[in-house]
Amino acid sequence: MSQQTTLAVVLPKFAQFVQQLPTVDDLANCDEETLHRLWAGLGYYARARNLKKGAEFIVNRLNGRFPQSYREWLQIPGCGDYTAAAIASICLNEKVPCIDGNVIRVVSRLLALQDVWNTAGRSRIQDYLTQVIPSDRPGDFNQAMMELGATICRKTKPRCDICPLQMQCLAYANNCIEICPPKKPRRVLVDTELFVLIFWHRQTDTLAIGERTDGFLAKTIGFPLTIAHQLSKLDRWQPLQLPGKFTHAIAHHRITGRICVIQLNSNDIDISMRQHLALSKTLHWMNRLDLSAKLLTALDRKAFQLFQNYTYSDSICEQLALNL
DNA sequence: CACCCGTGGTC
DNA sequence: TGACCAAGGGT
Known part of the structure; x- marks a missing residue:
């Protein structure tokens, strides 16, 4: 957890994490949603998945026995020079x-x-x-x-x-x-405009999230993301861009996030559009209350907050022509 | 080796 | 407000 992350932020997350998943078996066998939920707020979600891979390695390949040297710890997924040295020196007196x-x-x-x-x-x-x-x-x-x-x-x-x-x-x-x-030396900041697609089933007031397969926040579940010059392919759905925006930062990207609301009648999108949006197979539809508990990443939460601000009542929606 | 990646805190 | 950055690792 502490890789590239401030310890003051880590400590309470760590307490929650080890309370929920106290043993290496618990971590190896937990589902990915639990893993990501316990990791939310720490960023670099690949670290969490690597940590789980490391636990799986220990449980499945090493019969549940922890490595006993720096060299062996280096074989564990997610464990590089620094972490292997920290474990080996502190825990094994190497x-x-x-x-x-x-x-x-x-x-x-x-x-x-x-x-x-x-x-x-x-x-x-x-x-x-x-x-x-x-x-x-x-x-x-x-x-x-x-x-x-x-x-x-x-x-x-x-x-x-x-x-x-x-x-x-x-x-x-x-x-x-x-x-x-x-x-x-640091990379120069790049301004990046990102569109957050919010599929909205107006009749049931449910929204869709899915697992992103590529790009920012790949392998996490949230709103589909896309960039400006890809938006034209969504024209047949009559996407409506909300007036507001939010800012976010990922690595050297200074992101301006905008919301595109797409009202759908059916509950799914075709496969070519799924691939175009870098989404895996399943879309999950849920109401706003359930969604607020499901969203994990800061970017998705900012987007949802903005969406709520503009669509919390029918009167606002009508002003925005969202009652198509 | 260069590049990728998230977030909250701080000044 | 915004730039900078933290107990790095994977590809």
């Missing part, structure tokens, strides 16, 4: 360093390294840590390094005045803390 964003910053300053955002720099950091990590309590060492980065050797306003490593820190000695490490 002498292998954890390298996360905090540790990269600490070592970058300690050794006055600037070239840390590529393979060579990372290798240099790993070599150094492998030299200095103690055989005694390697897990505590790793957590201490991460905690030092999180609390003292911070990205902004580091507390060098109270740092226990001040006397050994080359960046401090050379007065180059500001450029160690240099800012990580």
